[in-house]
Each structure stands twice: as C-alpha cells, then as structure tokens.
Amino acid sequence: xxxxxxxxxxxxxxxxxARQYAADRWRVIGTVRDAKGKAALAKLxxxxxxxxxxxxxxxxxxxxxxxxxxxxxxxxxxxxxxYGPKGARFGKLDYRAWEEVIRxxxxxxxxxxxxxxxxxAASERRTIVMISSRxxxxxxxxxxxxxxxxxxxSALNALAKGLAVALRSRGIVVVAMSPGWxxxxxxxxxxxxxxxxxxxxxRKLIGGFTREHSGRFISHDGSGIPW
Ligand SMILES: NC(=O)c1ccc[n+]([C@@H]2O[C@H](COP(=O)([O-])OP(=O)(O)OC[C@H]3O[C@@H](n4cnc5c(N)ncnc54)[C@H](OP(=O)(O)O)[C@@H]3O)[C@@H](O)[C@H]2O)c1
Numbered sequence: 001x002x003x004x005x006x007x008x009x010x011x012x013x014x015x016x017x018a019r020q021y022a023a024d025r026w027r028v029i030g031t032v033r034d035a036k037g038k039a040a041l042a043k044l045x046x047x048x049x050x051x052x053x054x055x056x057x058x059x060x061x062x063x064x065x066x067x068x069x070x071x072x073x074x075x076x077x078x079x080x081x082x083y084g085p086k087g088a089r090f091g092k093l094d095y096r097a098w099e100e101v102i103r104x105x106x107x108x109x110x111x112x113x114x115x116x117x118x119x120x121a122a123s124e125r126r127t128i129v130m131i132s133s134r135x136x137x138x139x140x141x142x143x144x145x146x147x148x149x150x151x152x153x154s155a156l157n158a159l160a161k162g163l164a165v166a167l168r169s170r171g172i173v174v175v176a177m178s179p180g181w182x183x184x185x186x187x188x189x190x191x192x193x194x195x196x197x198x199x200x201x202x203r204k205l206i207g208g209f210t211r212e213h214s215g216r217f218i219s220h221d222g223s224g225i226p227w
Contacts, residue, residue, distance in 0.1 A: 010037020055108025
C-alpha cells in the first residue's frame with residue numbers, strides 16, 4: 001500500500017487529495033492546523049491519519065519528521081498555501097502580509113521537503129509535488145493576480161526546479177503543478193473547476209510521472225507551463 005503525505009489536508013484541494021488517495025486504498029497522512037481539519041480527515045476512514053502542522057513552525061516540522069522516521073512516503077504533496085492580500089499593488093503594499101505569504105508558500109514547502117527527504121528517498125515512487133499556480137509563471141505574467149501570491153509561486157517554482165536538479169541522482173522526481181482555477185475557499189465560487197475534477201486530473205498525472213517529468217511545471221490538463 002503506497003503512502004501519500006499531504007500538507008494542508010483539512011479542507012480545499014488538500015482534503016480532496018486525501019479523499020481520493022484514501023478511496024484508492026492508499027495510506028494517507030494529512031497535516032492539519034486545527035481540530036476542524038482533523039475532524040474532516042477522520043471522516044475519510046481508517047487509512048487516513050492526521051498530524052498537526054503549521055508549515056511556518058520549524059519546531060512542528062521537526063516533530064512531524066521525528067514522528068515519521070523510517071516511514072516511506074511515496075508521494076509528498078506540498079499543498080498548504082495562502083493567497084495573501086488582494087489588490088496588493090504598488091503604492092498600497094503590506095510588506096508584513098507579503099512576508100507571511102512567502103513564509104507559508106515558499107519557506108514552508110522547503111522546510112517540509114527538507115525534513116522528509118529521507119522518507120521520500122526510502123519509498124518506491126519517490127515523488128514530490130509542489131502545488132503551484134499559473135500565476136507563478138513569469139513567462140505568462142499578464143498582470144493578473146497579486147504581487148505577494150505571484151512572487152511566492154514563482155519562488156516555489158524555482159524551489160521545485162532546484163530540488164529536481166539536486167535530487168536527480170537519488171531518483172527523486174520533483175514537479176511543480178497547477179491545479180487550475182478551482183472552487184475552494186481560495187478559488188471562490190465562480191471558479192470553473194470542481195475540486196474532484198482538478199485533483200482527479202492531478203492524481204492521474206502524478207501516477208504516470210517518471211524521471212522525465214522531474215523539473216517541469218505541469219498544468220492539470222497535462223500540458224507544460226513555461227516558467
Ligand atoms: N483554488 C484554486 O483555484 C487554486 C489555484 C491555483 C493554485 N492553488 C493552490 O492550491 C493549494 C491549495 O489551495 P486551496 O484552493 O485548497 O486553498 P484553501 O481552500 O484556502 O486551503 C488552504 C489550505 O492550506 C492550509 N494552510 C494555510 N496556511 C497554512 C500554514 N501556515 N500551515 C499549514 N497549512 C496551512 C489551510 O489550512 P487551515 O484549514 O488550517 O487554514 C488549508 O488546508 C494552495 O497552494 C494554492 O495556492 C489553488
């Protein structure tokens with residue numbers, strides 16, 4: 001039975017990843033920040049376990065890694081993220097809020113990947129997925145989105161590519177993926193994609209990943225996105 005670890009698994013896309021992997025009879029470890037997230041995961045069945053994790057808290061990251069020592073993680077999904085302030089334009093930037101977005105969306109996934117790398121290396125599938133966004137593409141930037149979020153996802157992409165290169169010799173595949181615009185708390189009600197659809201597509205793609213995919217930025221429809 002393969003194992004998936006998903007950060008931010010108490011709601012939104014993370015919860016949907018957990019639901020679908022559990023339904024597929026994977027062992028799922030979902031990280032949550034509160035009792036509400038824990039309760040949402042508990043409904044998914046006995047092969048889903050929750051662990052407490054705020055990705056910005058290094059002590060919690062270390063505790064998570066210590067508790068999982070020796071347990072192989074086939075697919076590590078670095079999903080937890082925040083959008084940050086909307087309407088963040090020059091002239092009205094909140095730098096504290098921007099720093100927090102970077103802490104959650106960039107330093108968080110870096111710390112979790114760093115702490116759990118031996119678990120991934122010990123698994124069969126050896127796959128790390130960073131949940132990015134098309135808004136992080138520098139090549140496609142048309143002024144949509146907001147500076148804190150966009151810059152955080154561009155940095156996350158650089159992290160994915162850097163890790164892919166660094167971990168290639170260990171056979172670890174690292175891919176940045178865009179889920180599309182999805183109906184979650186972050187995506188809002190007018191988003192065109194349902195979580196089931198987006199995550200169904202991502203999981204199918206992840207299931208087919210080989211070393212060839214490492215270091216790429218891939219959309220939910222399977223197409224490559226320019227960095
Ligand atoms: N929805 C979209 O249209 C869309 C599009 C492109 C990319 N994405 C990306 O997809 C990922 C999931 O987004 P979503 O739509 O599911 O968002 P969401 O509904 O707002 O859920 C965000 C998740 O991240 C967790 N989280 C936030 N800050 C955290 C922290 N400091 N430590 C640990 N967990 C934290 C939340 O946990 P709590 O419940 O504890 O707050 C929640 O589980 C994000 O990386 C997002 O940028 C989403």
